[in-house]
Amino acid sequence: MDDENAMKPVASARAALLAAAVDELTEHGHAGISLRAVARRAGLSHAAPKYHFDDRAGLLTAVATQGFRDLAAALGAVDAPDPEARLAALGAAYIDFGVAHPALFDLMFRAVELDADDAALREAQHSAIGVLAAAAGRMGGSEQMSPSTLTVMAWALVHGLVVLARDGSLRDPGAGEDPVDVPVLAHSIAATFSRLAAR
Structure with a gap:
């Protein structure tokens, strides 16, 4: 005691x-x-x-590790049994997390600032990205696209949308001068990708 x-x-x-x-x-x-x-x-x-x-890198690595754990929890909370709907919902959850925590999200993928060999960081990374990978894998892929390729494409899409939204670069050309609801636009793009991937 x-x-x-x-x-x-x-x-x-x-x-x-x-x-x-x-x-x-x-x-x-x-x-x-x-x-x-x-x-x-x-x-x-x-x-x-x-x-x-130990040092600054150790501190930042611990912060990034917790970030990946929080991302994994957010993705793990998604409840959608249908493969297409699940992939779209996971994409939306990924986007929401990144937009809500822009500085943390930036650090999580800034390898030069982190100890890439840290076991806890690697485990947290695999846990978070693994949820998205598993959902993309359940789509089955096609003759033109393997499950692993679909996984990378899905991840690249939602990650890129977060970066564009964070930097204020995501625009809807059809909106004219009207304000754009960035998360809604990003969700729509992710959902469209999921429907195309299911074909």
């Missing part, structure tokens, strides 16, 4: 640092994150981030 109580402050400090890092990321982007700023925001000593994460 004493050991468990002793571990609580350590876990609490680590959680506080991760939360502070996410706040710094949201406000300043990945390039603006420093260990000292994160420690200061968390109300901990300047040495705390190094103790828990």
Whole structure:
């Protein structure tokens, strides 16, 4: 019991640092994150981030890992038994996550900032992308398109839509001067892809 109580402050400090890092990321982007700023925001000593994460890459890797876990949870919550509808719903959930967390989403796929060999990160990545891959695989592919090719195309499509939406570049040419509901447009494109892939 004493050991468990002793571990609580350590876990609490680590959680506080991760939360502070996410706040710094949201406000300043990945390039603006420093260990000292994160420690200061968390109300901990300047040495705390190094103790828990070794270095800046270790901290950012932990943040990205949690991001992939959260993405996996969002995708795992999709409930649509029909393969076509499921792929479209997963695409929408992926887009919604990326649009809602633009700085985190950017970091999650910025390999140069992360420890690519980190086991927890790799597991979280496979868990999240695996949900989308499994749904694309259930479409069965065709003579012209294997399940693996369909998976990459589906992922590339929704990921690209997130980036375009995040950067303010996603436009509906038919909308003229009318405001565009970016998530709705992105969902429509993802759903159209799912219908075409089912043929």
